Amino acid sequence: MSAVLQNLVNQPYKHGFVTDIESDIAPKGLNEETIRLISAKKNEPEWLLAFRLGAYRKWLGMEEPKWSTVRYPEIDFQAISYYSAPKPRKKLNSMDEVDPELLRTFEKLGVPMHERAALAGVAVDVIFDSVSVATTYKQKLAEVGIIFCSISEAVHMHPDLVRQYLGTVVPVGDNYYAALNSAVFTDGTFCFIPKGVRCPMDLSTYFRINTEESGQFERTLIIAEEGASVSYLEGCTAPRFDTNQLHAAVVELVALNDADIKYSTVQNWYAGDENGVGGIYNFVTKRGLAKGVNSRISWTQVETGSAITWKYPSCVLLGENSVGEFYSVAVTNHHQQADTGTKMVHLGRNTRSTIVSKGISAGHSHNSYRGLVRVAPTAAGARNYSQCDSMLVGDACSANTFPYIQVRNHTAKVEHEASTSKIGEDQLFYFAQRGIGNEEAVSMIINGFCKDVFQQLPMEFAVEATKLLGFKLEGSVG
Amino acid sequence: MIRADSDIVLEVHGLRATVNDIEILKGIDLTVRRGEIHAIMGTNGSGKSTLAKVLAGHEAYRVTGGSVVFEGGNLLDLEPEARARAGVFLAFQYPIEIPGVANSHFLRLAYNTLRAQRGEEELDPLEFEDFVRDKMKLLEMNPDFLDRGVNEGFSGGEKKRNEILQMALLEPRLAILDETDSGLDIDALRIVTQGVNRLANRDNAIILVTHYQRMLNHIVPDYVHVMESGRIVKTGEKSLALELETRGYDWVSGERRAAAGV
Known part of the structure; x- marks a missing residue:
């Protein structure tokens, strides 16, 4: 790989700073006492403690999955602290009361809070470590009956809804990390769009991991009732640390008749x-x-981030004519590993799914697409289209595609396309010969490659994503 | 700029170059003046495409000797993009596909980069569209070319037309056309060569790198050079190309061997 390409892809992490806020951290280690402590700290009802303990007991009997291509040293689950919260000075009634240090952190990250949020029309439910600090636009959303709050708050304010849906899409024993999350999740987002309501704005949450060695176990639950629709944005950055941090989130979405959820x-x-x-x-x-x-x-x-990304946002297509979509760009550089893709499980008649995956590997990284398309005997007329493209930058990285297709209904139609390409000297030379420098060329090539995915993103996010890939792969000016 | 001979666009002297430590160019001498069209012919592997790429600054080739003066300055000192901005244009033998990047976007960026270089204001997308559509007529190109990905799924002929369209936009001082005739059917060859002829004028110069003389039926060169084993071994007028067509490249090699007494 040329020196130019090396420099372009080796940009240091731009959000690597640590905010000095006094944290309330639970002692390291995981046992029933830890779980009772979390539950007590959060003043939770008995049924939720039972949910957690049930998950914990399942987890004890499970084994860490080893089937992916990702490689990492064994995780010591007893060396992790399972609860960490910034200590509020008092109950916060407005943004002015938020710790200024915290606000500065948001500013460094460019989080569109308060006025900026208002201008952008985005409601930001900010998660700082594990406790929600502020929620904006709640009032406006409440007027149309939308509930958008932290899941801890929802447990207290809307216990019946939480209890009705929590763990119904991802059961507590679904997999090792989902079980762990169900046992120890500290906070996350809850969103409920009632019947017939189209959410008037994109809902957005910025996550930020801030305490060293505190595992993050976010829990998100979004429900769209009949005819409801919502677009939810999740953006994440984290400060720089040398110690690996485990993040095992669970996100559950439920869409009823004619409902539409875009995540x-x-x-x-x-x-x-x-x-x-x-x-x-x-x-x-x-x-x-x-x-x-x-x-x-x-x-x-x-x-674009994380040392290891291991996730498969999936759709279970139960309702007749229901639609599942997965659009993904995964960028890996240096020694990053990504094993990501989706599962489309067709259960209902005439269900349709689309998968568009773009993997970009640079440096010494490994980037795998792994996807399952399963058509059940009940899913007459099901259709799937999958497209998985990989792009290699340099000679030391790798890209893999693992498509799993299981069709049990002969009326189903499943298509899969895949390609691998390389940003080579010849492409860069072509741009250079037209007077266009390497940085701009790489950015154009990558954005062209990712176009099908970026055009699915809400406008502001698309801009952010383009910039992020810029940081990641080409460096910024100055 | 004051130059001894302001007519000269390109002066190549004793140019040597290697790829993977294998010497491909073994001392090229070539002088190109304003308003001239030079054809460089030769068998596969004679080094003619290498010469084109070395002049444009391809990274895979290492210059090991000689000099290249372009418009009075040392061309070899410049990065490939600086050479392009200075007015050296290479029409690629195999134009590169850039999936997902709209041709209009790519063309506009290239054109605006050049305008910025000249201290001119950039054209916005609408202004550019009017400008580029005029140029496209020259090459009988369908306007939907603009919306397609750069060379993405283009036929061989479409790719070559797209190259000449870029030449029309960038108005280079020196255009090097690397086997632009290869892969063209008769109609496409006519359109492309007509385009080149309209772009040729008293102020610019063109180097045609080609294997066959058929392109020279459409674009009449002032000089024909024959390359062999990394050197220009024979230079003549247009008639030389016709002679090559009938007698083959072996004729030049044989003549040289005879002259050397081998």
């Missing part, structure tokens, strides 16, 4: 340094249940 993610957690030291382990379970007739669930993700 977009831009993930830029600390990826480790150029030698592969440090970085976040991002082991996430995301699943949407297209429960109702004509319902639709769409995942769009731009994954």
Whole structure:
């Protein structure tokens, strides 16, 4: 690989700073006492403690999955602190009361809070470590009956809804990390769009991991009732640390008849340094249940961060004519590893799914697409189209595609296309010969490659994603 | 700029170059003046495409000797993009595909980069569209070319037309056309060569790198050079190309061997 390409892809992480806020951290280690402590700290009802303990007991009997291509040292689950919260001075009534240090952190990250949020028309439910600090636009959303709050708050304010849906899409024993999350999740987002309501704005949450060695176990639950629709944005950055941090989130989506949920993610957690030291382990379970007739669930993700990304945002297409979509860009550099893709499970008649995956590998990284398309005997007329493209930057990286296709209904139609390409000297030379420098060329090539995914993102996110890939692969001016 | 001979666009002297440590160019001498069209012919592997790429600054080739003066300055000192901005244009033998990048976007960026270099204001997308559509008529190109990805799924002929369209936009001082005739059917060859002829004028110069003389039926060169084993071994007028067509490249090699007494 040429020196130019090397320099372009070796940009240091731009969000590597630590905010000095007094944290309330639980002692390291995991046992029933830890879980009771979390539950007590959060003043939770008995049923939720039972949910957690049930998950914990399942987890004890489970084994860490080893089937992916990702490689990492064994995780010591007893060396992790499972609860960490910034200590509020008092109950916060407005943004003015938020710790100024915290606000400065948001500013450094460019989080569009308060006025900026108002201008952009985005409601930001900010998660700082594990406790929600502020929620904006709640009032306006409440007017149309939308509930958008932290899941802890929802447990207290809307216990019946939480209890009705929590763990119904991702059961507590679904997989090792989902079980762990169900046992120890500290906070996350809850969103409920009532019947017939189209959410008037994109809902957005910025996550930020801030305490060293505190595992992050976010829990998100989004429900769209009959005829409801919502677009939800999740954006993430994290400060620079040398110690690996485990992040095992669970996201559950439920779409009833004619409901539409669009979930977009831009993930830029600390990826480790150029030698592969440090970085976040991002082991996430995301699943949407297209429960109702004509319902639709769409995942769009731009994954650029984390030392290891291991996730498969999936759709269970239960309702007749329901639609599942997965649009993904995964960028890996240095020693990053990504094993990501989706599962489309067709259960209902005439269900349709689309998969568009773009993997970009640079440096010594490994980037795998792994996807399952399953058509059940009940899914007459099901259709799937998959397109998986990989792009290699340099000679030391790798890209893999693992498509799994299981069809049990002869009326189903499944298509799969795949390609691999390389940003080579010849492409850069072509641009150069037209007077266009390498940085701009790489940016254009990458954005062209990712176009089908970026155009699925909400406008502001698309701009952010383009910039992020710029940081990641070409460096910024100055 | 004051130059001893301001007519000279390109002066190549004793140019040597290697790729993967294998010497391909073994001392090229070539002088190109304003308003001239030079054809460089030769068998496969004679080094003619290498010469084109070395002049444009391809990274894979290492210059090991000699000099190249372009418009009075040392061309070899410049990065490939600086050479392009200075007015050296290479029409690629195999134009590169850039999926997902709209041709209009790519063309506009290239054109605006050049305008910025000249201290002119950039054209916005609408202004550029009017400008480029005029140029496209020259090459009988369908306007939907603009919306397609750069060379993405283009036929061989479409790719070559797209190259000449870029030449029309960038108005280079020196255009090097590397086997632009290869892969063209008769109609496409006519359109492309007509385009080149309209772009040729008293102020610019053109180097045609070609294997066959058929392109020279359409674009009449002032000089024909024959390359063999990394050297220009024979230079003549247009008639030389016709003679090559009938007698073959072996004729030049044989003549040289005879002259050397081998």
